[in-house]
Amino acid sequence: MxxxxxxxxxxxxxxxxxxxxxxxxxxxxxxxxxxxxxxxxxxxxxxxxxxxxxxxxxxxxxxxxxxxxxxxxxxxxxxxxxxxxxxxxxxxxxxxxxxxxxxxxxxxxxxxxxxxxxxxxxxxxxxxxxxxxxxxxxxxxxxxxxxxxxxxxxxxxxxxxxxxxxxxxxxxxxxxxxxxxxxxxxxxxxxxxxxxxxxxxxxxxxxxxxxxxxxxxxxxxxxxxxxxxxxxxxxxQREVVMSLQKSPANPGEVVFRVENLKVRDEAGIEAVKGVTLELREGEVLGIAGVQGNGQRELAEALAGIRLPHDGRIIFEGRDVTSLGAAERYKLGIAYVPDSRKVGLVGDMKIVENVILTNLPRVTSSGRIMWDAAESLSEEVIKRFDVVAPSVKAPIKHLSGGNQQKVMVGREIVREPKVFIVAEPTQGLDIGATEFIRRTILNLRDSGKAVLLISTDLDEVLQLSDRIAVIYEGRIMAVGRPEEFTLERLGLLMGGVDA
Ligand SMILES: Nc1ncnc2c1ncn2[C@@H]1O[C@H](COP(=O)(O)OP(=O)(O)O)[C@@H](O)[C@H]1O
Ligand SMILES: [Mg+2]
Structure with a gap:
């Protein structure tokens, strides 16, 4: 029975x-x-x-x-x-x-x-x-x-x-x-x-x-x-992945290199176990994998929020491994975390959320210049098609899609050289999803290096010029999308060499 x-x-x-x-x-x-x-x-x-x-x-x-x-x-x-x-x-x-x-x-x-x-x-x-x-x-x-x-x-x-x-x-x-x-x-x-x-x-x-x-x-x-x-x-297995109109990539110099990076999680367990990756200007490198395989620890180590215990991070030929988030940020490394709860403060105004990661641009001798802060926020709203009553509205009053546009947009207005983005479209409707994906491709077309970390396989397939599959903190394989059949991706994501 x-x-x-x-x-x-x-x-x-x-x-x-x-x-x-x-x-x-x-x-x-x-x-x-x-x-x-x-x-x-x-x-x-x-x-x-x-x-x-x-x-x-x-x-x-x-x-x-x-x-x-x-x-x-x-x-x-x-x-x-x-x-x-x-x-x-x-x-x-x-x-x-x-x-x-x-x-x-x-x-x-x-x-x-x-x-x-x-x-x-x-x-x-x-x-x-x-x-x-x-x-x-x-x-x-x-x-x-x-x-x-x-x-x-x-x-x-x-x-x-x-x-x-x-x-x-x-x-x-x-x-x-x-x-x-x-x-x-x-x-x-x-x-x-x-x-x-x-x-x-x-x-x-x-x-x-x-x-x-x-x-x-x-x-x-x-x-x-x-x-x-x-x-x-x-x-x-899936129906054909919806494709986005996409011009061929035009990758340039290597701007960001990660060598044998090892990172521990909160519990002290090694979550990233020796990752080596290269990221070029003008390309999207997608990290595919099922949630919880070291993606968050990897992203945080790259953003400077979490200290790796081994390995090196090289940015434009310079070792930045020991630099904190603020210093890496000044060099032009931007990071959008996988959760709006982490990246945004719900009770704060849109403008306050925008300047959270843009303080150097809107402060003068330690004081915030609110006019500049507001016009920067207006720029984010306009460029990224955010539906909001005013930049002074609390961000929690916006829909998830509009919050996400603010979180992504406030990094892009800084013109970063390296854009690290995790789960950019999680929980968004089709319209907002397309807009964000398009934004990421535009960024790549303007010569920026994009590291896309996503558990959404369709997203990785749509956007990436190269794909790296992560499993239990290790990169199982790296290659161009054509080099992966769905079956091979499934095997690699499930931890089987293929
Ligand atoms: N509490 C919730 N509210 C709204 N959507 C949810 C909730 N929990 C899960 N989902 C959604 O339901 C779907 C299935 O999620 P889940 O059952 O967690 O899948 P799995 O465990 O296989 O990863 C996903 O699209 C997820 O985003
Ligand atoms: Mg589950």
Missing amino acids: PAVEMEGIFKVYPDGVVALRGVTLRVEEGEIHGLLGENGAGKSTLMRILYGEIKPTEGRIKLFGREVNFSGPWDAIRHGVGMVYQHFTLVPTFTVLENLYLALLPLNPDITPEEVRKLAEKKMEETGLRVPLGEVVENLPIGVQQRVEIIKALLQNAKILALDEPTSVLTPIEVEELFKTLRELKKEGITIIFITHKLKEVKEITDRVTVMRRGEVVGTVNTGEVSEKDLARMMV
Whole structure:
């Protein structure tokens, strides 16, 4: 009997995004079922529906043959669904035991911490999954915190355990341990849904796999009967990519060079593991890859916000590795981060947001010249087609597309030599997307060097003169777009040499 049947699931988010379009997922009891897909395919949305966190717009869910209709996660937990998210839900300052106690209390108000300890010890014995009950959670390595999440779900009596990209936060050794655990849980009869974009992991750990693309299921296959190539093709296959009118690139000198760059993330784990790249005037170099493969750390290191611990960054022949953001900025390196929440201050006026990165242009002996600031902002609004009542309006009153135009435009008016831009069109409508993409191409045509970091494969294919594929902090391959078939891109993005 299938443990999970999700049928005809549609999900339209309140902002109108259609995340799922009639998804059917069938997971057999006791199997490890992979859920594979690019960014934005709808995997997390589907799992949040299964966990009762959000409601489907349409569709039915059955667990072990019985229809369910969850009012919230606790309802799903009571029906035997466990979820391990990428971002853990533990209280960091509490001990492991305190966290487990908190997780069991709503299910059994009379339970005591001592009873939880006994249950936890028994569960650890049964599954071989060890966690230090007395330790404070925030002092534990990520891999152990994840184990706490799994134990927690098991103590809550999960029969179905879904893990959303569980390996993205783990070291290779921790991944092996996780896989051992999952095999052990499978023996115990637990049904596992394993979300990933890594092809090798699908091959290694899953029995069957469902591939999703753009809110739809491409197919469900027995893992043993398909190759990594087959999976890559299913994952990235698309209708012909809409092409933008684009003149041939006319690349000039190398302006920016990155040599063997290594960068750590907040947790101190190496996220960029030796990246070497060259960027020329008059070209767009696109970095393709699934989110979380070191893109943000790479971009921040290039912008001077994050210090690399090894390697060099050379700009116009000069080593700028140890220069901070302000100094690099003065040299002509501009950076647009992957999130408007990071790049803009919502409560501040448009003009204040524009001068955030343009202070030297509008200050004189330490004082802001507001006339100059306002006319610079007017220029941004005019050149980048921003719809706004006035430069004094708070930026949060603008639509996402107009905010993005301000964030991109305020860098371009500075005439940077190197333009580093991450996820420039995320969440924008078609009109704003086209405008921003066109802007990026114009910049390249005017001889600037553009480094485009995007998890949107269509965007990378449309804009790039050369493409570099990043996976787990390493560049898997660099080449002209013609050198990559979609299948090859899918393999590289999934971590398979091709
Ligand atoms: N809370 C939300 N509000 C609006 N749109 C969302 C929300 N969460 C996800 N989306 C959108 O739904 C689509 C599917 O996203 P998601 O389920 O996160 O995909 P995946 O996990 O496969 O990367 C994407 O277009 C994403 O931008
Ligand atoms: Mg996701």
